[in-house]
Amino acid sequence: MTDEVLLWQALNKAMDIEMAADNSVFTMGEDVGLYGGSYRVTEGLYAKYGEWRVRDTPISEGGFTGLGVGAAMVGMRPVIEIMTINFALLALDAIINMATKIPFMSGGQFPMPLVIRVPGGVAKQLAAQHSQRLEHTLMNVPGLRIAVPSTPQDAWWQLRQAIQSNEPVIILEHELLYFSKGPLDTALEALPMHRAAVRRAGSALTLISYSRTAVLAQQAADKLAEDGIDIEVIDLRSLSPIDWQTCIDSVSKTHHLLIVEEDCGFAGAGAELAATLSERCFYELDAPVQRHTGLDLPTPYNGTLEAASIPTVSSIINAVKQIV
Amino acid sequence: MERDILKAMLKDMLLARAFEERAAYEYTQGNISGFLHLYPGEEAVAVGVLHASEPGDYVVSTYREHVHALVRGVPPGKIMAELFGRKDGCSGGMGGSMHLFDQQRRFMGGYGIVGETYPVSTGIAYAIAMRNLPEAVICFFGDGAVNQGTFHESLNMAALWNLPVLFICENNRYQIGTEIHRHSKVTEVYKRACGYKIPAEQVNGMDVIEVYKATQSALLRIREGTGPQFLEIETYRFRGHSMADPGSYRPKVEVQAFKDEDPVTVMLQDSIPEYPDAEKISAVGRDNIEHLSNHMHRENLINPQEIQNMKEQVKEIVEQAVQYAAASPEPSMDDAWSALNCNRGQEVLI
């Protein structure tokens, strides 16, 4: 049952199976139809399901994300694709003021089975307006689930779970992971959507990360192992809610914690992890919690500076070696 | 029309074409990265509009803005160096292709988020109006950009407060892969301005003289105090949306989906999705450079030798630009921090 697929193909399969299973699932976004999606995630769906279920939109992010909210209120299961997270800033009213507030403000009358898929992250010299990671902005919104798949298997599971769930879910897809390959077993029973995965067991230190930096962290861990440094790598898979127990169990074992993220460090996801795990693991920690993050700098266009502004395999190795 | 203006416009159009083709080549050589949106086919818009404007007017543009910057007078070497991500680029290597800025020449930026040029332009125009200056703001945007909320919000405010903005829609009929009939109910973009009582007209963007004249009279009306004006300039891009986009959707996918509904589609039916050579372009009669040079021939305003000389001149200018870019150093991380903190007077807070 296991195939090697690219991450975009796993998402594509997940869309297809959910659309086939439930007529109330539809998708909408810029160039998702005829063009097949900027990262090919909706490829083939337009031909198969037609324009009502795979809708190319004008450049109106606020409008069509809000449209998704309205449709979800009457029982549809919209999957809104916003071309990149940077443009989702134009849809924050729909996401924050509407999607996450309506279920609450209505006293629970209106669940919100809305999925928003957004590519993002630092790709290749796309400059400051096209390289953002806005995890922090979204994590601070109660009632919004945030999934951050880093493997085809997780992408397949989490997109399907998101579509089936009645909560608003935003899926942050890293632009540099769409064409990464990994096993996909469609018969395998899914982990809960928010469950963190221990990607590599180890004893010297717990490294917590997510999305693309979780992949880099595993590469760093393999290299460190060659030097006899054996670290545990946790891929969070979900930024809201966070699977604290998996993190706490690991820190209780290794007594050292390093958090790695691509986003700016200041008030970021790592800050939340550091604060909560310091509180909850205080007596287990042998050293202060450390963070290795992107610089608090808009992303420069220049390639050398861009690369220096976010964690790399070698910078992660250095960060680990500072601690153990 | 004066011969000198025509010659200057022809030269800028040739320079624009040569610059963009060279940029495409440098991209394939790995000297330019990221998104690179090119302008071949649309030269008459930037050239006609900006030649009719004054140096005191402000220019606000999109991510497809190299040619706007060139025609505005930003040195070609500074633009190429920015595309290369170098320190001597017009944005110090921080912005790249989509974010050219030149304060001195009132080139107020290339913006990467669709729909940002309207509010920025409206704000500059507000400042001009408050100070009672004779200047205007030229606001560029594409056909796909008119469905962003900021379009409607800004047009209303500009009209309401009688602000000196010249809205220029570069209608190339595509929003990346989405043809205009599939993104807009009203495809004659200029009609939308009526809703805000902004005088608007449609202009043939393949004819630089028409673009020039329409701009000239629109700017005149603005300077007379008539308030914002709107031109929809019909044009066409020969390449894909950006270097990352082969543009293959236009002939193949579109033909399938739309059959023969759209004239542009028909024109493209048999063409392969790559940059057409000069022969093909003149065969369909849509190339704006050919259009102008033919006109000048007919009117006896130029001879083939002069055109040949111009072509050589622009080739040399572009070559120099590339050399300037290649010789420029990379910016340092200190340069990046200084750019971030420029508005802090470089005060170190921690």
Ligand SMILES: Cc1ncc(C[n+]2csc(CCOP(=O)(O)OP(=O)(O)O)c2C)c(N)n1
């Ligand atoms: C808010 C926002 N949404 C989406 C995009 C992605 N995008 C970049 S250019 C573009 C198409 C714009 O088309 P148009 O306005 O016609 O300009 P053209 O590229 O044709 O010159 C899109 C969708 C973006 N940059 N910003």
Ligand SMILES: [Mg+2]
């Ligand atoms: Mg367009």
